[in-house]
Structure formats: C-alpha cells, structure tokens
Amino acid sequence: MRIIVVKGDITDQRADAIVNAANSSLLGGGGVDGAIHRKGGSEILEACRRLRASAYGRGLDAGQAVATTAGRLPAKWVIHTVGPVHSRSEDRSKTLASCYRESLRVADELGASTVAFPAVSAGIYGWPMDDAARIAVETVRATPTKVEEVRFVLFTDEAYEHFQAQM
Structure with missing residues (x-):
C-alpha cells in the first residue's frame, strides 16, 4: 500500500x-463533516438519514465506520467515522486507531482502491496534532487491507507538517 500526505481540501x-470525521448523529456538523455535507449535497444527508432510520437509530459509536454515497463530490463514497474527543484523564487512542482500521475495513467491503483521510479527532475534538498523526500513520501501516493508496489530506500547514514527519 502506498501512503502519501497532501495539503488540500x-x-x-x-x-x-x-473519510468523513463525522459526529455521532451522522447528520452533519462543523469542520470536515460540515464541508463534506455542504459540498456533497443533500444526497449524503438523505443517505445518513436512511442509516439513522435503520441500523443506526442512536447514531454511530466512536471508532466505528459506515459508508454512504458521495453525492456531488468527486469521490464514489464517503466513509463516515466518529473519532473520540481527546481526554487528558482517559486514554482513548485505541478508539482513534479503530477509526482508521474500521474505515479501511469498510473501504475493502466497497472495493475501494484509493482512500483519502482527514486528521480524525484533531479538529474540534481537540486531539493534539502530533499524536493524531502518529496514531493515524501507524494504524494505517499496520492494518491489512486491499486499498492500494491511502492519502492523508490535511487542510493546514501544521497538520501537513505533523503527518509528513510520520512518513
């Protein structure tokens, strides 16, 4: 598997x-989640509402992943994963790692050969960027998958630098 880091949207x-760093409601929010829902259009929200009406009535648990259409985005699918909120008193790194493993599992089920990840939990959920980058890259490297290319797509210079340092 090829792993690359790019700065962009x-x-x-x-x-x-x-991959969408979603909130547990699956119904949109701020940051990456809001941007994906806005640009992808109502098709993504409608697909998320169907998920909530069926298997995910209470939402998606942290560390889990589920796929929907990508709507008007240039991707085929959006894989929604809920990252943990960072805590100084509780180690939630296994849950963060699970976001990457579960997203790759869903990608394999879809037959996806290229997957783009944001820095899950490193925005409004407060995960320190250096640790988020370490967990993301180590987990992706260690996860068996049929995905041929994983792309970490980082919006800020700081995020890009921390992920690049892990390569």
Whole structure:
C-alpha cells in the first residue's frame, strides 16, 4: 500500500472513498463533516438519514465506520467515522486507531482502491496534532487491507507538517 500526505481540501479529492470525521448523529456538523455535507449535497444527508432510520437509530459509536454515497463530490463514497474527543484523564487512542482500521475495513467491503483521510479527532475534538498523526500513520501501516493508496489530506500547514514527519 502506498501512503502519501497532501495539503488540500478533502472535498476536492478524486478517490474511490473519502473519510468523513463525522459526529455521532451522522447528520452533519462543523469542520470536515460540515464541508463534506455542504459540498456533497443533500444526497449524503438523505443517505445518513436512511442509516439513522435503520441500523443506526442512536447514531454511530466512536471508532466505528459506515459508508454512504458521495453525492456531488468527486469521490464514489464517503466513509463516515466518529473519532473520540481527546481526554487528558482517559486514554482513548485505541478508539482513534479503530477509526482508521474500521474505515479501511469498510473501504475493502466497497472495493475501494484509493482512500483519502482527514486528521480524525484533531479538529474540534481537540486531539493534539502530533499524536493524531502518529496514531493515524501507524494504524494505517499496520492494518491489512486491499486499498492500494491511502492519502492523508490535511487542510493546514501544521497538520501537513505533523503527518509528513510520520512518513
């Protein structure tokens, strides 16, 4: 598997799947989640509402992943994963790692060969960027998958630098 780091907007990525750092409601929010829902259009929200009406009535648990259409995005699918909120008193790193493993598992089920990830939990969920980058890269490297290319797409210079330092 090829792993690359790029600076840019995940909503512009031409990939089989992009990963959404979603909130547990699956109904949109701020940051990456809001950007994906806005640019992808109502098709993504409608697909998320169908998920909530069926298997995910209470939402998606942290560390889990599920896929929907990508709507008007240049990707085929959006894989929604809910990262943990960072805590100084509780180690939630296994849950963060699970976001990457579960997203790759869903990508394999979809037959995706290219997947673009944001820095899950490193925005409003407060995960320190250096640790978020370490967990992301180590987990992706260690996860068996049929995905041929994983692209970490980082919006800020700081995020890009921390992820690049892990390569």
